[in-house]
Amino acid sequence: MASYKQLTAQLEKLHKEVAAARDKEVAQAIADIKQKITEYDLTAEELGFANTRTVARKAPSVAKYRNPKTGETWSGRGRSPAWLAGKNRDRFLIEV
Structure with missing residues (x-):
């Protein structure tokens, strides 16, 4: 059976791997989304992001x-x- 120190080291390594995999997948997803926006000439309003920075008062x-x-x-x-x-x-x- 692995010791506590070994398990925490494995856990830390897994956390780093998860973060790296997420960063890579997010970057790819953003690139795909940007490509689709350009391809279809989409606007923020069409995507449902209208008035996200301005608050209706x-x-x-x-x-x-x-x-x-x-x-x-x-x-x-x-x-x-x-x-x-x-x-x-x-x-x-x-x-x-």
């Missing part, structure tokens, strides 16, 4: 309520502000 919320004393506004989303708590919201609606 929501437009800012439009204010629906205004505090006449301070001018502070609230869109109606999220927690109600303290200045509006317990009051009739219709009085604070912004006319559009």
Whole structure:
């Protein structure tokens, strides 16, 4: 039976072999993919990679309520502000 040191040495050798084999196969896969992209003139959008670097952001919320004393506004989303708590919201609606 192999000793612990022998087994760990074998394991380390196998890890290195696995990493080398993966690097070689990944390089070949990338070359194949690049060749197909060129051959078929594919775009990132066609491959499903559109907008991967840009994050779609929501437009800012439009204010629906205004505090006449301070001018502070609230869109109606999220927690109600303290200045509006317990009051009739219709009085604070912004006319559009």
